[in-house]
Amino acid sequence: MLLLFDPQPPKVGWAVFDADKKIDEGGLYPESNWIEKILKQAVAGGAVEAIGYFLCHGGGQIVEPVSIISAPIEKKIERCIKYLPESNGLIHTTVRECRRRFPQARHVLFCDTALFSHLPEVASTYAIPQTLRFKEVKRFGGFGIYHQWAWEKLKSLTGTHLQRVVSVYLGDQTNITALSGGRPIDTTIGFSPMEGIPSATSCGDIDPSIVFEILANGVSLNEINEMLMRKSGFSGLLKRKSNYLEVISCADGGECRDLLRYHILRYMGAFLALLDGADALIFITDHLDESLPFIQTILDGLVFLGIRIKDDHQTGAGYRTYTSADSAVKAYGVPCDKWSIMQEEIQQINERRTRS
Amino acid sequence: MKILTFNCGSSSLTFKVFDIVDGSPPNPVFSGKAHRVGVKGSKPSSIEFHHELTNEQLEIPLSNHGQAALMVLDKLRNLNVAVDYIGHRWGHAAGYFTTAWITDDVLAKLKSLTPMLPIHHPAMLKVITQCRKTYPDLPQYVTADGAFHSTIPPCAYTYALPEDIAKKYGFRKHGFHGLSYQYVVRSASEFLGLPLERLKIVACHLGTGGSSVAAIKYGASVDTSMGYTGLPGLIMSTRSGDIDPILSTYLMANYGYRPDDLLDQLNKKSGLLGISGFSSDIRDIIQKISDDPKAKLAFDMYVYRIRKYIGSYGVLMGGVDLLIFTDDIGAKNWLVRERVCNKMDWLDAELDGEENKKCTGEEISVLQTDSSRVKIIAMPTEEELVICWEGLKLLRRGENAVTV
8 A cells, every 4th residue: 555645725735546547635733643534544455565755956965856755854854844834844743653653664755856856057046145045045946757757758659759749737836948959958946946937926027126115014924924824816816726727727817827827938938948949749637638728828839939829738647738739839738646646656766676 | 509418327327518609500529437436346436527728637536426426517617618607417307308407406306307317316305406506506407218109108107007006106107318318319310311201210219227128110200118117117227227126026925025225136236236246337347258168148238238129029019120320338349249249130120240340339320231221320319409498498488497
């Protein structure tokens, strides 16, 4: 049996797999006996063989996308809490608890920033004084697990040339990465997931002076963090809890969708400039069918690059092709699901370990 | 009638006297520029004057903009050039005015706008105060820089903040260098004989202090890299440009920085100075690219950020017809242009390397190759002329005060 954890503050998301079959999933507050609750809910036989944990921000500590958790790694996870206190705090608690309870299981850590630990210096450096940069301030990126997984999957499925790629994750936290030969050269997420494209609840790029003006009006640092992280983005603009699916359905009249599209095109343009054009655009999302009209409006803005859009989207095994054979730039859609990505990866580790 | 115009950069002061004779375009009769005002660099500050056939350049310590303005007023007095009006460029009017006579009320309003452009506004106020002190009876006006960007659409000017917070504080993208963009797009389209209404233009205003990029589609600004203040966007001489908004709270919460100190560091100690560690001047940095890794990183990051913005705006407009480089660095630095335009096949833009090196930046130069679909131009900007145009408009309206 396989147990997976993903921080979804204030809860911890969990899923239970039996081999490659998902048995159950949910979200719980990490209070007393919560692990028992999961085990009880997920009526599965057998012992817990492996546990996967999703770490959103590995900072400068964890630079491997996937690793087996040892005592030193658990220590490192603890040192990562400060980068993203809520999410990382939850995952640290979970790791500590589960390692104590399941000493026989294989504990696997997925680190979402690791792919970006070798970004070129021009992309990872902020133009601030060295004394500030030396306080672990750099672009750490995020969603590396998704971008890497989708690129590898598409490469093996299509057998196409994926040298210069702009990879777009569409969802509550839309973000974009420029890939050259599968290696990231730049990404929208910066030091924290706050930078880049506005999300369901966080502000994305804003004038950095704004923080100081709010602060000067007597608002505390914690309140500002909370405001920018939880009360901004589409939820802040619409004055109620909102999400990606609602935004792309234009429930508000389309203003948020236009804003999201603007930020996506803005960053796609920036990355196209860095790559001097692209061979392929990849759209990764949990909601591929619902996203189709939105992806279409994005591609409409890129027609000047010689993109030719097909009406009947060919559905391949595990991906879609939006462009015709003569399109100068190809566009693909890849459906994703975090639990399956983690499960596939752990299964591969198990197979490799069994072989060796 | 003569109008004296003052145009404060963060480290420069440009000035010009226009003689206005009915029916003719404004004729510059006196001009000049103070350089490296208040800058700590490898070279001392200096001031140049041009009048009739005489050109003069003095190396002189200039610790602030008021001091430079006084030198200009004294020089004009010595030359017996009497002016009737003084016009000033103002950075950020937050929608209160586009051009207005300076009354006590307006001056009080200007002072209250200081935080929106904390490097420029104090310098501009010093110049205004100096002029009012020397010539208390001379009518003076300010013209706001951001008005050109009033056409930017909501998706580009809105920050995704809680709606009540954005409203309460007035947070939105305003943009700057509007006078410069107004001048260069008009002059470039006239020079090329291509109507502005049909051009998609990316204009890079690269100054010795502040820099920005703007997307101008069919004559109207649709996006620009500066924001609510002049801090975001490109990497500038001492300003950081774009950074993660949470960096500031992280540094204050974990390392105890005081807000005013940190904001000061982002405005005055970051950018090229912050990366290179030795100079805020891209020209100093270029001298050291080959033997100082920090200088190389500073230069590479400077170019990299410009390239990203050109790409962004190219895509937002669905292509580019004209790429303009202006102001001191944009018009005069061939290496910056060469690196920025390197590998722009995807936009169908190609710089002519030889023409680019020959370009002095003193006049409009066309720099693309024959096969490049995108036109590339380097040209000086003339914000002073736009300040003069705006003053003439104000005089025609016959207003002597503007309600603030």
